[in-house]
Structures are given as C-alpha cells and as structure tokens.
Amino acid sequence: MAQVLEFKLPDLGEGLTEAEIVRWLVEVGDVVAIDQPVVEVETAKAMVEVPCPYGGVVTARFGEEGAELPVGAPLLTVAVGATEASSVSPEPSEPSEPSASSASSVDEESSGGSDSGAESGSGNVLVGYGTGAPAARRRRIRPERAGAPVAPAPAPAPVPVAEPVSVPAAAGGVNGRQGPVAVVSPLVRRLARQHEIDLRRLTGSGPDGLILRADVDSAIRRASDEATETAARPAAEPAVAEAPTAAASPAVASTAAASAAAPAAAERIPLRGVRGAVADKLSRSRSEIPDATCWVDADATELMAARAAMNAASGPSGGPKVSVLALLARICTAALARYPELNSTVDTAAREIVRLPGVHLGFAAQTDRGLVVPVVRDAHTRNAESIGAEIARLTELARTGKLSPAQLTGGTFTLNNYGVFGVDGSTPIINHPEAAMLGVGRIMPKPWVHNGELAVRQVVQLSLTFDHRVCDGGTAGGFLRYVADCVEQPAVLLRTL
Known part of the structure; x- marks a missing residue:
C-alpha cells in the first residue's frame, strides 16, 4: 500500500525564514529518486536547488512559480511505493503496452528499492546534503495505460497545484x-x-x-x-x-474627458528576495551606524601605467590580466593593515568594538537579480593576481545566480566601484555590520597640476564612508590618504608586497 509523505520547505541556513519559488523541476506524476532536486528557490542570499528526501511518485505541488513560502510550509507530497500497488498484467488486446508491474520495477530501481516510506527518506533535507543515491531519469506514470489505476493512500488536505496549462x-x-x-x-x-x-x-x-x-x-x-x-x-x-x-x-464626451484626465494607478513592487534583503540591510545600516564620509581626488595615471606594464609583461599567454579593481583591492588590504580600526565591527549589546583578525573583502556587483556583495576570503593573504582571479570567479557566479549564501556573507570591508556606471562620486552606505566602505568613481582625463605645470591626467575620486564609533576623522583621513598615495605612486605598495 502506498504511503503519501509530505516534504516541507527546509531551513536553508543563514537565518533565512522564507524563499520564493523560481522554477519547479518536477511535475505531478513524475517519479523522483531520493535526494533528487525538485524545485529551484530564491532566498535573500542566493538561488538554490532543493532536494527531496523521499523516492516515489509526486502527487501534489504547493505553490506557483513566483510564490513566496515560509520555512516549514509544504512543498510537495510523494507517494512512496505507489507503483507497487498497481501490479496488474496488461490486457491481451494491448500486448505492447507497458504493465504497471514494469513501472513498479522502474520505480523501485530509481528510488533505491525502498519498501516503506520510513526507509525511502534520506532524512537529509538541507541543501547540499544527500545520501549519494544515483539520480534517476524522470518518468511520468500514466495509470490509464496500465491494467488498473494507481490507488494511493489518502493525501493531505492542502489543494495541490493544477497541472500546467498547455501552450501552442x-x-x-x-x-x-x-x-x-x-x-x-x-x-x-x-x-x-x-x-x-x-x-x-x-x-x-x-x-x-x-x-x-x-x-x-x-x-x-x-x-x-x-x-x-x-x-x-x-x-x-x-x-x-x-x-x-x-x-x-x-x-459620454464629458465622461471620456474625465477618464483621460484621471491619473494612472501607481505600480507596486514587493520588497522581497534579494531586493528586500538589500533594503533591510541598508535601512539597518542607516538607523544603527553613525556614518561619516570623506573623499579625495587622486591622480591615477601612474596606477594605470603600472597595470599596463604588468599585463604587457605577462605576454599573450601569461594568464589573466590584472584588473584595476584587483589593484584597488590589494591597496585596501595594505591600508587596512596600517589602520585596523576600519576592519572591525561594533557589538552594540556589549558596547565593544571587535577588531577582526583577517580581511574578508566584499565587492559590490550589479546583476539582473539586483545588487549583491560577493566576498573574497582572506584577501590579506593574496596578491593582486590572486585577488583578481577570485573576483572574476565570483562575478561570473553572481551573473548566473549561482552564488551560495556562504559566498555572500562574512565580509569585513567592502570595495564599491561605481565608476563602471559612469559617475564620479558618491556617499556609500556601509554594508552592515562592517565599519567602512571605499567607493571608487570613474577614472577619466582631467586637467591636473603635475610637477608644477598644468597637464591632462587620469583622475579618480575616492570616497570613504566609515563608522564614527570605531574611529575618528584622523584615522579615516589617514586611511584614505594612504589609499590615494598608493594610487598616485604604486611604488608605495612595494613595502607591503
């Protein structure tokens, strides 16, 4: 006798309480194996595929694509052993049709040959966990072709999602x-x-x-x-x-004129998913952190020349090119070593400043899903080439929506290169609970006094927003001035490379 088991949206970790259904990977009637991904969901951190801990036939789905479900809400129901109950020989007039017993053998093979609902579940409902059972091909059970329809046990009360409407x-x-x-x-x-x-x-x-x-x-x-x-x-x-x-x-004419003059209804966009998480973090940053911003213009001509020399020395097949962002990231790690106050956080409950031992450098990346901040782990131990390679890898994952929650959390300092949008300056909002963020504008030719003469130089504006609780303006100004000095004279970095 089939046993219908309910699979609920699991706790995806990182304190997440809800998720939005992006895409169903199975349909009602499909045969699923233990730990086979059944739905793709988006949380406030990333998009993940959720595996089902049961093997059997999907009898119901709960929630349309785009619906938001809380942790613990039903996702789908699976009839474990349902195909075993339909073991009937085919009718003589249709010898070529597959029998229900053959479907049962396929189901047993794909679900690992489990005989009961208790033994069919892996129990590992968290994303990334599984029993290692081989993934089975999806097969649709067609009871009308068998000798007798499948008779599953009574399903739970919630109304299942209807089958998809056919499209031309x-x-x-x-x-x-x-x-x-x-x-x-x-x-x-x-x-x-x-x-x-x-x-x-x-x-x-x-x-x-x-x-x-x-x-x-x-x-x-x-x-x-x-x-x-x-x-x-x-x-x-x-x-x-x-x-x-x-x-x-x-x-009639009067009514038509009044309708034309009436304003259109305002569009309402829910703040949820990544956009909602960003809104909550920025609001919390502004409400909790007494931030201040200082900025300086810097002559980046020598930095651009140094980058060109580095990439030319590597040759056509000497590996990936060093980006400007990678050089700025390396400058930030050197500056944080001199001014560790800015690589810290504030424990408001204990009223303590917590200086962090390592630099996990976040960088802002704009994607179709919104603004995300991937984190380069242990950036203080990396050189410019290593940081650049990691930034490129994380950026590609961000564009495809494949960043894991662990790759989006735990940052201690953020670098925001908004110059790619063609703007010169900004007042960055600190990425809570960090203590500072460095903003970088576009690098463009401007008139500049160089060696006592007016010249056209590559100029960039650097902005530092810092938590005034962790340091005063002197420390923040010293940090920013050191960054600007390294941009203007990259040889300053030789002491720390």
Missing part, C-alpha cells in the same frame, strides 16, 4: 510539448507578469537564449506602441462621421 507549439517547447522558459531572474518573471507578457513567446538575447530584462522591456514597449496605434486609428477617421453621435451624447 509556437509558444515554446520541443515537438509540440511545453518546455521550460529560459529565465534566470525572478525580477524578469515578475516584470513580465505585471505587464502580461508571455515569456514563452519571447526570444532571449542572452547566452543560450536566456531571456533578459532588456527583452521584456522591448516586449513591453512593443505592446505599448501597438496599443497607442490602435487607440489612434479612430481619431484618423473623418470628424463629420462622429459629429452626430458627439452632439447627441454630451454626457
């Missing part, structure tokens, strides 16, 4: 079957829902046909232009034909 072949899929939509960002999905854009009818401009926000924005503009053209067509007709109606119905 032109809308997507392969061979007339509906396929998954190539969308990674939940923000893109939400934007499409708000404007009633069918993602299955879009062709993505990203890698492997990935649908980006720009694709949805283009579809929205096209729909708006078509609506405008449709509304403008009656106005192009001769006014004489409409005159009798307008004269006979002045009240």
